[in-house]
Amino acid sequence: MGNRILVVGTYDTKDDELTYLARRIRAQAGEVVTMDVSVLGEPKAPTDISKHDVAAAAGSSIAAAIAAEDENTAMQIMATGAARLARQWFQAGRFDGVIVLGGTMGTDLALDLCAALPMGVPKYVVSTVSFSPMIPPERLAADIQMILWAGGLYGLNSVCKASLSQAAGAVLGAVRAVEPPTRDRPLIGMTSFGKTVLRYMVALKPALEARGFEVAVFHATGMGGRAFESLAAEGAFAAVMDFAPQEVANHLFGSAITAGPDRMTTAGAQGIPQMVAPGCYDLLDVVGWHAPPDRFRDHPAHAHNRLLSSYLLGAEERRMVAREIAAKLAGATGPVTLFLPTQGCNEWDRPGAPLHDAGGLAAFCEEIRAVCPATARLVEIDAHINDAAFAEAVLAEFDDWCARGVIRA
Known part of the structure; x- marks a missing residue:
């Protein structure tokens, strides 16, 4: 039974929210692996996968992302690296499901990361733009799950905690209950x-x-x-x-x-x-x-x-x-x-x-x-x-x- 969740987000701006999410997963006897996809700032505590690891996986660096002086270019570097590392870490058996937290920037990255993982791997995105027409169907992983991050644009509050705590239970329940596709018959x-x-x-x-x-x-x-x-x-x-x-x-x-x-x-x-x-x-x-x-x-x-x-x-x-x-x-x-x-x-x-x-x-x-x-x-x-x-x-x-x-x- 799996219970290790990869928690992904920009720890320089969303550290409190991501830490709360991880705490709710651990409160239900789940384990957490953390990935920082921020560019400019630093997390309050080191993450399992640092932003430097992510940029390097894209064949780049945080310095190059900053030097681009364009947030879209920088985030695409991080999206490429995050997708590659997520795929590698999953193939190595280092997590069982993933949850990504973000606004439009984080959601853009989340779509690439989730698409890099096989069908049957629980994939949850908690986003301020969940179900939005901004998200084209061709970028959605076939079995992606989205939860609206209501009231979560900046800082913790009782409204957004309701979304985050439900998401923590959803992804942990999914990795424990999932019956992945088998290949015993063509x-x-x-x-x-x-x-x-x-x-x-x-x-x-x-x-x-x-x-x-x-x-x-x-x-x-x-x-x-x-x-x-x-x-x-x-x-x-x-x-x-x-x-x-x-x-x-x-x-x-x-x-x-x-x-x-x-x-x-x-x-x-x-x-x-x-x-x-x-x-x-x-x-x-x-x-x-x-x-x-x-x-x-x-x-x-x-x-x-x-x-x-x-x-x-x-x-x-x-x-x-x-x-x-x-x-x-x-x-x-x-x-x-x-x-x-x-x-x-x-x-x-x-x-x-x-x-x-x-x-x-x-x-x-x-x-x-x-x-x-x-x-x-x-x-x-x-x-x-x-x-x-x-x-x-x-x-x-x-x-x-x-x-x-x-x-x-």
């Missing part, structure tokens, strides 16, 4: 949405498990895509079934529901075998309480709930999505099969359904045929993506890949 990463719109996982998950694989299904609504890409970057997947690449369209057209510009590229860059299908390619998801981009105001829409609305793409916009998907797949270094269900790609686009557009579907299929990269195998299926025929075609390809040793067990 893992398949699959993207999808809920069963009201995409259903292939209902048939595929048990069939793949019966073949000896573990299946993780990611909800492709921004952060789900980030988790998917993060694990792909770690090389965690034996293969991916990226059947809901709607985040690609969201990013292309400026929606806030984005997984970042590297969506649908990481698995390919790692050489991981990819099966791809255009589930919900025809929809632009936007935050339900945001106004849609101007170009989509007159498009048919579906209000999924108060958080999420989907706008139907027109024929030319679908062609743009086809080209974007093809461009991303063209960079893959591993095998790629692109499945094209020619009768539709989400439950709302069937004939008679509210978002059916036969002309738009035909335009997309035509464009995919034209732009599919030579490095990808295009498999057309005369069925809807939610029909049994789609899942059967996927399993047939999967079995062939296994037989030929394409998938790494």
